[in-house]
Amino acid sequence: MSLRGLSPADIFERALAGERHALGRLITFVERDAAEAEIVAEMAHTRAGNAHVIGITGSPGSGKSTLTGQLVKLLGEAGKRAAVLAVDPSSPLTGGAILGDRVRMEDVASPDTFIRSMATRGHQGGLSLAVPGVVRLLDATGYDPIVIETVGVGQVEVDIAGTADTTVVVATPGMGDSVQANKAGLLELADLFVVNKADRPGASDVRRDLELMLDLSHLSGHDQRTGMRPEIVMTTALSGEGAPEMWDAIERHFTTIADNGQLTERRINRDVAEVRNRLMADLESRIDVMLTGNSLSGVAEVLDAVAGRSLSPTAAATQLAARISDL
Amino acid sequence: MADEVSTNPPQLRVVLAKLGFDGHDRGIKIVARILRDAGMEVIYLGLRQSYKNVVNAVEQEDADAIGLSMHNASHMTLAPKMVAALAEAGLEVPVVVGGIVPDEDIEPLLEKGVAAILGPGASAEEVAQTIRDAVASMRAETSQA
Numbered sequence: 271m272s273l274r275g276l277s278p279a280d281i282f283e284r285a286l287a288g289e290r291h292a293l294g295r296l297i298t299f300v301e302r303d304a305a306e307a308e309i310v311a312e313m314a315h316t317r318a319g320n321a322h323v324i325g326i327t328g329s330p331g332s333g334k335s336t337l338t339g340q341l342v343k344l345l346g347e348a349g350k351r352a353a354v355l356a357v358d359p360s361s362p363l364t365g366g367a368i369l370g371d372r373v374r375m376e377d378v379a380s381p382d383t384f385i386r387s388m389a390t391r392g393h394q395g396g397l398s399l400a401v402p403g404v405v406r407l408l409d410a411t412g413y414d415p416i417v418i419e420t421v422g423v424g425q426v427e428v429d430i431a432g433t434a435d436t437t438v439v440v441a442t443p444g445m446g447d448s449v450q451a452n453k454a455g456l457l458e459l460a461d462l463f464v465v466n467k468a469d470r471p472g473a474s475d476v477r478r479d480l481e482l483m484l485d486l487s488h489l490s491g492h493d494q495r496t497g498m499r500p501e502i503v504m505t506t507a508l509s510g511e512g513a514p515e516m517w518d519a520i521e522r523h524f525t526t527i528a529d530n531g532q533l534t535e536r537r538i539n540r541d542v543a544e545v546r547n548r549l550m551a552d553l554e555s556r557i558d559v560m561l562t563g564n565s566l567s568g569v570a571e572v573l574d575a576v577a578g579r580s581l582s583p584t585a586a587a588t589q590l591a592a593r594i595s596d597l
Numbered sequence: 598m599a600d601e602v603s604t605n606p607p608q609l610r611v612v613l614a615k616l617g618f619d620g621h622d623r624g625i626k627i628v629a630r631i632l633r634d635a636g637m638e639v640i641y642l643g644l645r646q647s648y649k650n651v652v653n654a655v656e657q658e659d660a661d662a663i664g665l666s667m668h669n670a671s672h673m674t675l676a677p678k679m680v681a682a683l684a685e686a687g688l689e690v691p692v693v694v695g696g697i698v699p700d701e702d703i704e705p706l707l708e709k710g711v712a713a714i715l716g717p718g719a720s721a722e723e724v725a726q727t728i729r730d731a732v733a734s735m736r737a738e739t740s741q742a
């Protein structure tokens with residue numbers, strides 16, 4: 271049905287009733303951080319908090335989308351309503367993006383699966399605001415579990431995957447991936463490792479490398495922090511081999527953290543992080559307004575004094591900090 | 598709270614697909630890059646898509662436009678059926694057809710609700726502008742009604 275002329279609240283009702291275009295539109299609001307987004311967030315938050323959120327991250331081309339497709343296929347067969355949020359980088363030059371994750375999932379995913387592709391849109395701060403907002407909507411409208419696919423390259427993408435209840439890091443043979451994972455801090459983040467492309471030579475070497483690194487991180491306190499040693503699962507996403515084992519391991523992780531109280535803790539931290547990110551974004555835009563506009567009297571004088579070397583930048587910041595709340 | 602992007606026109610999201618069974622994806626891949634380079638977000642579905650798949654993608658991705666690549670004679674049946682499937686789903690999203698379409702087929706396709714047709718000679722700028730225009734006129738149409 272057409273969404274023409276509907277209020278955000280009407281569209282929300284439609285999304286709750288299972289209309290997928292309505293949910294698609296709500297996500298657009300959140301993604302654009304449009305005026306409607308705040309209303310929608312309010313309505314969604316009271317209904318959310320039920321879904322198991324799974325982050326899947328790893329190097330470009332490691333098979334995250336294919337694997338996600340196999341996973342949601344299984345979930346669909348088990349009668350679950352799964353959703354996928356697939357994040358891909360925007361071109362820094364043009365702001366455009368080719369979002370190609372969907373095509374890898376669609377063939378296998380059950381028709382009940384909701385798949386949304388999202389571009390990073392150049393502003394990474396925005397991504398850390400938009401992703402939790404979209405996850406909340408999917409959760410509020412009854413999708414469970416929710417899988418977030420991000421490429422494990424930028425810090426923000428890694429952070430996003432890391433805010434999931436269960437974070438899966440995908441490694442593959444022949445790319446020095448496990449070493450990469452270590453560098454990018456993915457190792458610290460992983461609740462579960464998947465060695466994908468197990469049909470290729472070298473997969474067992476990757477597994478061995480990961481085991482070694484986990485042995486070391488055990489010494490450095492990883493297990494104490496997370497409560498469990500990450501499992502390692504071998505998969506061949508192309509054929510679907512290993513996907514059921516992957517799901518079992520994801521569920522085992524979820525059960526463990528639900529039982530030991532860590533799930534609650536993670537979710538509280540996640541909410542606090544979101545509030546923090548909002549505040550940061552808000553502060554940042556105020557600071558920009560203060561420094562680039564003429565909206566506050568006296569600011570130009572302070573900046574002139576810095577330029578004229580009669581006031582240090584440090585002293586200027588101290589003076590101006592007191593005025594941020596005036597904006 | 599507004600982000601830095603909202604002062605620019607909202608980024609267009611375009612679903613690109615090829616219906617039916619013909620198997621070349623060179624053209625559609627080039628179009629994907631053209632649209633990306635024009636600043637759009639392309640949801641790339643690629644080859645052998647069904648109407649249902651495209652409708653699903655448009656709903657879930659909240660796409661602003663659809664680009665259909667056609668390189669065989671089936672455009673006269675496939676494209677109008679796509680338009681009808683969208684209408685049935687209540688989706689007010691323009692369909693732009695790209696590929697080799699004989700001149701005498703253009704008018705009938707437009708009559709059946711296809712928003713625009715791009716021949717193989719279209720420049721990158723024409724391709725992007727045609728999508729933008731199709732979205733703009735669909736919006737003008739639906740906000741009047």
Ligand SMILES: Nc1nc2c(ncn2[C@@H]2O[C@H](COP(=O)(O)OP(=O)(O)OP(=O)(O)O)[C@@H](O)[C@H]2O)c(=O)[nH]1
Pocket residue numbers: 329330331332333334335336337371374421466467468469470505506507508509
């Ligand atoms: N041999 C082999 N190839 C695979 C396997 N899984 C995925 N691939 C192939 O690897 C390529 C990348 O797969 P994707 O699922 O798109 O990988 P991705 O990690 O989502 O890629 P990006 O989103 O671009 O980072 C495709 O050509 C897949 O067919 C596997 O288990 N074995």
Ligand SMILES: [Mg+2]
Pocket residue numbers: 334335336370371419
């Ligand atoms: Mg992918």
